Amino acid sequence: MTLQGMSVKELNKDMLLAFYEQLWRIRLFEGQVQRLAARGEVPGFPHLSTGQEAVAVGVCAHLREDDYLFSGHRAHGHVLAKGSDPYAVFAEIIGRQDGVCRGRGGSMHLVDVAHGVLGATGVVAGNVSLAAGAAWAAQVRGESRLAVVFFGDGATGAGVFHETLNLASLWQLPLLLVCENNGMAEFTSREEHSNVAKVSAFAVPYDIPAQTIDGNDVLAVYEAAREAIEAIRASGAPRLLECMTYRMAGHYVGDAQHYRSKEELAAMKQKDPIDRLRRHLVKQGVSDNELEAVAARVKTELDAVVDRARRAPRPDPATVLEDVYSTAFAMAQRA
């Protein structure tokens, strides 16, 4: 779904329902990841974006298929919102041959070149400078596409984040930096990991226009992303968008979350982005039946996806040495 350039006021009911559906798709998709992880069917340690879905949906609504997207270890929502096939993504997360990376990447390394998803890298902040490089490549070639990179507030503690802000400003790169400020760097709250209250403040000395918005309001994200992306396409210069949100899940599936209280979690659930949009749609006259039908339809769709993925073959161990190099060098190294 891409609605490039339309302001929030121009969105009709069907478009808003499409947002609602996409929010549910990410929520239920990750619910399935969590369910299977609890049963030991997901290798490794998947990271859920439950509660943060509005950022992915609001930003990606403006992206073209050829725009470059970079994400990190919490990428399920971004990849789905960019247009990747939920089946290929789910099969990847459970390590199947049909996965988007043929079972070599997994939850933390979702790459889908055909949909412009060039890099979900498992290293916090590692993706930020990669996105700058892709933006530069597009700029040198005179293309109108841009690169967008999603990262958490935890990434701002890494030096490469600051190096990249300097490079993006110095080279005037068509780069949208989207911070999902969920108040947590892994298990450490923002107050404990930085004295800088707002991530958007980091953009100021580098002369990058930045804005802090409510990241749990998909329409606010949509509108702010529209302005930022239009500005980038017009000027070729970078922008930073800080989306205040909340990670309703733990850092990874199975995280006991001793670092926060039940009261805090309950309070944040009041700000659930899906409920927010639901209330808005009800005010617009959409019926409960219609809304429930959307969620039910997505649930049916994902049940089928998960069933199919679970039946898909695992990679053949005999192929483990393939694709270390994209040339015959792989053969030479097997000696």
Add this chain to the structure above:
Amino acid sequence: MKISFAEGVAKAIQESLAANPRVLLIGGGIMGLNTAARALLDPVLRDFASRIMVTPISELGLAGAGVGAALAGDRPLVDLSTGSFIFQAFAQVANEAANIHYMTGGQTSVPVTFYSLAGRRGGGAAQHSHATQALLGQVPGLQVLTPGGAEDAYGLLKWALLESRNPSVYLSHPLLFDETAEWIPHDPFLPVGKARIRREGRDVSLIASSIMVPRALAAAETLQRQHGISAEVVDLRTIIPLDRDTVLQSAAKTGRAVIADECHHSYGVAAEIAATLAEKGLASLKAVRRVTMPDVPIPFSAPLEAEITVTAEKIVAGALDAVRAA
């Protein structure tokens, strides 16, 4: 015509930028080039300014930008300057670039080239002298190019920039810049992944790469002249891919292998070659010796540095020891 190693580097950059608009330079100061090479490179940096980024000191960011540009379909050269500074960029080199082709199930590859002026240069002390080929050799997915002569300085860099489909670390060497070689324009280039027999011999094989190549050739000359020993010199040219076959064939022919390497002794390139010989060449082997840097940080003061440097004399001593042992 003869060209120097430094001219080979400059010429490869010049010709690659001219040949393909997707070749980009991030940095590109290419520190330490001699006057002739600078005269070649400087006009190029002006002519192709739109594809060259002048950079701050941000190795991690720059290496990442190179990976990202390669992901987007370009062929960047990232100048990481002094070899020891690759540690500043290491996360992007080893944990991003090297993994991408594999981790994406072969969807994409990143033909980025990291230029690194590695090795002991004299007075660089502990923080400006690293020979990183063995460390890099532990990173599947990288190609590690270690030219030991001017023709390979040119050919390997041009190959990395124009033809390679994988990430490469190109290890230049400050003490090789003035080495010269015969260079014939458009001459077919020995395929990457093949070692070069620089000198044929019967009694002992000297296995070398990078700065060890001219020193092994000097050692071979001394062995012949002063000791009547015929040494074969195998120039590996690349650490990944590694031409194990040529090493095994040469050692099978001479029965003795002396491996000269500027890496530290333990877990080095020489150790890998010795292990290969032990696994696959033992039947025809009489002796194997490693001539390497001891496991110590590189000291500053000249006599201390000289004490640990792998010289032609030390390679001669290693060869004599191997020949006398069996």
